Amino acid sequence: MLRRISERIGRHRIFLITAHERLDGDALGSELALCHMLRNLGKEATIYNQDRTPGNYLFLPGSDQIVHELPPLDPFEVAFILDCSELDRVGEESARIGTIPNLVNIDHHVSNGGFCDVRLIDPQASSTGELIFRLVRDMGLAVTAEMATCLYTAILTDTGGFRYGNTRRGALLTAADLVAGGADPQWISENVYEADPPARLRLLAAALPTLTLEEGGRVGSLVVTQKALADAGALPEHAEGFVDLPRSIRGVEISILYAELPDGRFKLSLRSKGKVNVERVARTFGGGGHINAAGCRVEGELSEIRRRVIEAIRTSAAEA
Ligand SMILES: [Mn+2]
Known part of the structure; x- marks a missing residue:
């Protein structure tokens, strides 16, 4: 399935990336890491979210470019639906986003119903971020420091700070690789957990x-x-x-x-x-x-x- 996703990335040029409403660290970190990856490949990528980015995630590199109004859909060849078990988790615009010719779903929810053909679903994965990391590695691409920060945040937050049952070997090994790639655990934790109003x-x-x-x-x-x-x-x-x-x-x-x-x-x-x-x-x-x-x-x-x-x-x- 990773192959089919990388084929889609190779074959197309203009991508929409979205995730569920009521954003969390996994949704945002995964979207932004994927966006950085696509742009590093010379592709055009736009992140659309129905909801505003919560204040404690504004430190994520690229978060200032996220749009909250769906742009005209004609140019988009592929839509990535991240961290969603169903298309309608995207919110009000889910039906319109569903009309984009190629949908790709990357998710780790057990209840995922498989709403599109090309998908990477692994309920054993700690987070969608862990799956994005797998995709990037499988494509033989570099994880930049920006991507590492986004993906570390995704795993950190979805495991409740490496405490929940989904804190398995994969989550910890991926986190270690992301630290090697430039993610700073202390700085990220301070931004996520110690920046409350x-x-x-x-x-x-x-x-x-x-x-x-x-x-x-x-x-x-x-x-x-x-x-x-x-x-x-x-x-x-x-x-x-x-x-x-x-x-x-x-x-x-x-x-x-x-x-x-x-x-x-x-x-x-x-x-x-x-x-x-x-x-x-x-x-x-x-x-x-x-x-x-x-x-x-x-x-x-x-x-x-x-x-x-x-x-x-x-x-x-x-x-x-
Ligand atoms: Mn998640």
Whole structure:
């Protein structure tokens, strides 16, 4: 499959690169590394994202050139859809992007349905960044310092700072190669994790009193409402990582963040320890992800959603 992707790169000249809405370090790092690679080959590449780049990723080289309005599509020969298990994860413009003649999907989600022919899907990979690295190496191309910074950020963030279950040999070996290629772990970590605006801590202060432990302390959760966001003067991206906090409590196996969306629905982020599968829980609500990290969007009253989630956790545990 790597061959088919490199053939497409060789044969074509003008590329669109995109990833899922609500950007994370893997989406952005993968897009930017691929963009650098294509441009180094003398190709034209444009990154389109529906959402703005979160502030803590603006240090990534090339992030200032990302566009948020889809340019006229006629010139594009190939669209790379990165870190998406489904085309519609791209957002509002997914249908239009789907009309570009050649689609290539590079992704590591277990729930990937295989929405296009040319794809590189490996649920064993830590991140899409790790797969981009594989592609670059397979093509015999150099990993520049810029690319190394982007790909290291992708792996660092998708493994939760090399802590989650996807922190396997491949992730660590790739990270080591990227450090050799010019990625600076300390500088990158400071930019990603230690560059928060005060609003993020104000939002955290509002979220912590919502801490709820259920199922005998096995399930821990936090809530971020639209009101809390407004009061803190915070953006939804500032709640990034809050889901990991209940999980830091001994005995908590499943950690959930209920984040209210502007339309009143709730975006659920689920994390788990060890063999506990939250992907199955998210799938009950039409979402997806990985065994230890998944998400979904649910409509309804929060208390009712909580009840349904606990029910899904029980069902999933009974099936396991
Ligand atoms: Mn990812």
